[in-house]
Amino acid sequence: MIVAERRHLSEILKNIEPYNKVLILGCRGCVAICSTGGDREVEIIATALRIARKRQGKPLITYEATLIRQCDPEYLANLPELMKDAEAVVSLACGVGVNLIADLYPDIRVYPGVDTLFFGANTQLGVWQEKCRGCGDCIIDLTAGLCPIARCPKNLLNGPCGGSQNGKCEINPENPCIWHLIIERLTARGELDKLNEIWEPKDWRTYLGESPRKRIREDLIKNNKREG
């Protein structure tokens, strides 16, 4: 999932300072699962903003709604209706949702209510850990499913840096050295020869080049045209 965390209330308050009526818009996708932007958080943030503004002597009216997803135009279709009495939106979706609203509705003033962090997994209650960086050219078939791009702070591709101590990363000893784990796991499987080949430098164009990246499925576009 995309992992996000709530912005400091003072930043949200600063953005909505000119407005008296604001829609707090949650998302039931990733941000709901990481307890940052679902129904419950919409209610909490709306209440916190109203209290803070009352203290400032400038009461705020909030409207609350949560969409199935904010990263899909289909679910944003009734946003203008939700906005009919509001002057601005505080979106609790990840940056994708905020960008899509800004693209589709140029007249709507939309402000982020969360900071978008990384692609991660919920490894225990209250803990999310980065597992993938969306590099666009996956190599974890060769590394026993463990990603050195996202999980080695130096993004090393041809084995460990040599600084790990007792299997822990030298940059942050709270974390395992991911290359230590990769080698341990491949050894146990009898697949260490997967690392015999020296990898060429990674082609980072699939990650950083030709930004913003786009994925096109011609078959879906054609089917859609035929059905339409």
Ligand code: SF4
């Ligand atoms: S190699 Fe790239 S796509 Fe695969 S898990 Fe790592 S960052 Fe994600």
Ligand code: SF4
């Ligand atoms: S100790 Fe391991 S995980 Fe940490 S930087 Fe070195 S190779 Fe990467």
